[in-house]
Amino acid sequence: MSILPEKTLDRPAAGPGAAQRIAPVIEQFLGGPAPVRIRMWDGSETGPADAPLVHVRSRRALRRLLWAPGELGLAEAYITGDIDIADNLVDGLRAMRRASRDLGLRPPRPGAADRLRAVGTALRLGAIGPRPPVPAARAGLTGALHSxxxxxxxxxxxxxxxxxxxxxxxxxxxxxxxxxxxxxxxxxxxxxxxxxxxxxxxxxxxxxxxxxxxxxxxxxxxxxxxxxxxxxxxxxxxxxxxxxxxxxxxxxxxxxxxxxxxxxxxxxxxxxxxxxxxxxxxxxxxxxxxxxxxxxxxxxxxxxxxxxxxxxxxxxxxxxxxxxxxxxxxxxxxxxxxxxxxxxxxxxxxxxxxxxxxxxxxxxxxxxxxxxxxxxxxxxxxxxxxxxxxxxxxxxxxxxxxxxxxxxxxxxxxxxxxxxxxxxxxxxxxxxxxxxxxxxxxxxxxxxxxxxxxxxx
The missing domain is CATH 3.40.50.150 (Vaccinia Virus protein VP39)
Known part of the structure; x- marks a missing residue:
């Protein structure tokens, strides 16, 4: 599977930039402002200017997060190239963890209404769709645990x-x-x-x-x-x-x-x-x-x-x-x-x-x-x-x-x-x-x- 963004996903959304649309959802799910600067596929940005830059290269990244919220969805978006950290990965992850710790971010447990709002935002951004393919490197074990x-x-x-x-x-x-x-x-x-x-x-x-x-x-x-x-x-x-x-x-x-x-x-x-x-x-x-x-x-x-x-x-x-x-x-x-x-x-x-x-x-x-x-x-x-x-x-x-x-x-x-x-x-x-x-x-x-x-x- 190619890790390049789907060509059909590169068109800018009408109206406010994708970053401005997604910012409230990110803040809601993190429990506070994003500790990184986020650049979306249409070039729009949100977040602190001096923070590590995370590049969301396609709508497919959001689709991955809708299907697999949290760490796994983020990891798979990075593995497939749908998300990149523009700076050095080591410095970027370290800075993100430090910023999250310093800001005291404690992600709340989102309710049904929160999830519906997130889905609505994704729908307006054109990110709703079938589950993206699972990367081939993912383990697929079957059978009884520790057999x-x-x-x-x-x-x-x-x-x-x-x-x-x-x-x-x-x-x-x-x-x-x-x-x-x-x-x-x-x-x-x-x-x-x-x-x-x-x-x-x-x-x-x-x-x-x-x-x-x-x-x-x-x-x-x-x-x-x-x-x-x-x-x-x-x-x-x-x-x-x-x-x-x-x-x-x-x-x-x-x-x-x-x-x-x-x-x-x-x-x-x-x-x-x-x-x-x-x-x-x-x-x-x-x-x-x-x-x-x-x-x-x-x-x-x-x-x-x-x-x-x-x-x-x-x-x-x-x-x-x-x-x-x-x-x-x-x-x-x-x-x-x-x-x-x-x-x-x-x-x-x-x-x-x-x-x-x-x-x-x-x-x-x-x-x-x-x-x-x-x-x-x-x-x-x-x-x-x-x-x-x-x-x-x-x-x-x-x-x-x-x-x-x-x-x-x-x-x-x-x-x-x-x-x-x-x-x-x-x-x-x-x-x-x-x-x-x-x-x-x-x-x-x-x-x-x-x-x-x-x-x-």
């Missing part, structure tokens, strides 16, 4: 976009999760932050030669490969994504790690049924996979983490968090990026882990680190935009631009968080096997400190 088939489709929607796309977006580590930025030097980049994150996880888990690690939701294998190559760990890697599994298997073969790594494409609920499964892992990791588990299913997930560990074995959960108002991330994220995703406050996740019999030993917030990580991905998307368009098309690139910019702002403003939660399965006598302090985790680069009493040998 195995639906979870497989949800993961495929996002992670099977193509390995070529993610190889272009990410750095050479292929780590698609929050990095750990330990340096501000100009030459220190995203790949360095990812390697530092991977090393930190391995240290927290106490990995060493012969340690057995279960990596649930292994992605493109960044942690699996690092743990095996750098620490000599024996890793069982699990993913639901076919393209991820293919990539990790290729990397294992290319790096000569076949004696240390097994890769399985399966649902986490089927881990205990894998050929040769014997449990008793020294460590289990799940890096930004728990968000896909689901709310009702999470207690069974934490019980699995406990059950696969040996006594004194460690579990590390790196997971995003959010308050109760938008546990899935909002209508746009749920429709286009991560369908069926569920995030909860950090304290609830910790409570569920403890409820499964795990002892929470260390929690580290990485929220600010995610701002830098996502901004790095966004820079790559903009700098290499023609290559991305050639790979996945203009609409998908606009989906990802909105996703990355909005995500960075959510972490920046504290509306979303991300944390590493380190747990242990205590022995029958209560022994944890943990080091007395966490100093060894944050020592300089290189192998694990030889004197770390919590290292698995």
């Amino acid at each position: 195995k088939a639906r979870d497989r489709a949800a993961i495929s929607h996002h992670y099977d976009l193509s390995n070529a796309f993610y190889a272009l977006l990410l750095d050479e580590t292929m780590a698609y999760s929050c990095g750990y930025w330990t340096d501000t030097a100009p030459e220190y980049g995203p790949a360095d932050a990812q390697r530092d994150k991977l090393e930190l996880i391995c240290r927290k888990l106490g990995l060493g030669p012969g340690a057995r690690l279960l990596d649930i939701g292994c992605g493109w294998g960044s942690l699996t490969l690092h743990a095996a190559a750098r620490h000599g760990a024996e890793v069982t890697a699990v993913t639901l994504s076919q393209q991820q599994a293919d990539h990790v298997r290729g990397q294992v073969e290319a790096r000569g790690l076949g004696h240390l790594v097994e890769v399985h494409r399966c649902d986490y609920r089927d881990v205990t049924g894998l050929p040769g499964f014997r449990g008793g892992y020294d460590a289990v990791s799940t890096v930004e996979m728990g968000e896909h588990v689901g709310d009702a299913e999470y207690p069974a997930f934490t019980a699995l983490l406990h059950s696969v560990l040996r006594p004194r074995g460690r579990a590390l959960v790196q997971q995003m968090s959010r308050g109760g108002t938008a546990p899935g991330g909002g209508a746009f994220i749920e429709s286009y990026i991560a369908p069926d995703m569920h995030m909860r406050p950090l304290g609830e996740t910790a409570g569920l882990l403890e409820g499964a019999g795990l002892e929470v030993r260390h929690v580290e917030s990485m929220r600010e680190h995610y701002v830098r990580t996502v901004e790095a991905w966004h820079r790559t998307l903009e700098e290499r935009r023609p290559e991305f368009v050639a790979l996945v098309g203009e609409e998908t690139v606009r989906v990802w631009r909105l996703y990355l910019v909005g995500g960075a702002l959510a972490f920046e403003e504290g509306r979303m968080g991300v944390d590493q939660i380190l747990c242990v399965r205590p022995g029958a006598d209560g022994a944890s096997g943990m080091p007395a302090t966490c100093r060894g985790w944050y020592a300089g680069p290189g192998a694990l400190p030889a004197e770390d009493p919590g290292t698995v040998r």
Whole structure:
């Protein structure tokens, strides 16, 4: 579908400009004056002169909002090019949020009469019509929520976009999760932050030669490969994504790690049924996979983490968090990026882990680190935009631009968080096997400190 405005929609409306006609409706639905300057398809404008400029390029944008009011309609209008932010998208969204906050806008719940007035205005502007086509990038899942088939489709929607796309977006580590930025030097980049994150996880888990690690939701294998190559760990890697599994298997073969790594494409609920499964892992990791588990299913997930560990074995959960108002991330994220995703406050996740019999030993917030990580991905998307368009098309690139910019702002403003939660399965006598302090985790680069009493040998 073309993202250009329909040619028949470009004729100016008779009488007052479209901006003047729509201004009262916008104010009514926002609960106050618009925090942006709006330019309509006929060239008319309304709103503060010094505010970010939003260009409504066609009547079809209003039609989208009539059919899908709120965040989803606005997002789809942007994805299809019916709406554009004339200035830098990052600055524009940040300024809009700041202005809305400063003005104290609290959108009222519109009644039937309000909706009728809005429809009347749209009718006078020639914006009434059939529902516009849904962008092709929107997920269309069917089946019972968090059934195995639906979870497989949800993961495929996002992670099977193509390995070529993610190889272009990410750095050479292929780590698609929050990095750990330990340096501000100009030459220190995203790949360095990812390697530092991977090393930190391995240290927290106490990995060493012969340690057995279960990596649930292994992605493109960044942690699996690092743990095996750098620490000599024996890793069982699990993913639901076919393209991820293919990539990790290729990397294992290319790096000569076949004696240390097994890769399985399966649902986490089927881990205990894998050929040769014997449990008793020294460590289990799940890096930004728990968000896909689901709310009702999470207690069974934490019980699995406990059950696969040996006594004194460690579990590390790196997971995003959010308050109760938008546990899935909002209508746009749920429709286009991560369908069926569920995030909860950090304290609830910790409570569920403890409820499964795990002892929470260390929690580290990485929220600010995610701002830098996502901004790095966004820079790559903009700098290499023609290559991305050639790979996945203009609409998908606009989906990802909105996703990355909005995500960075959510972490920046504290509306979303991300944390590493380190747990242990205590022995029958209560022994944890943990080091007395966490100093060894944050020592300089290189192998694990030889004197770390919590290292698995």
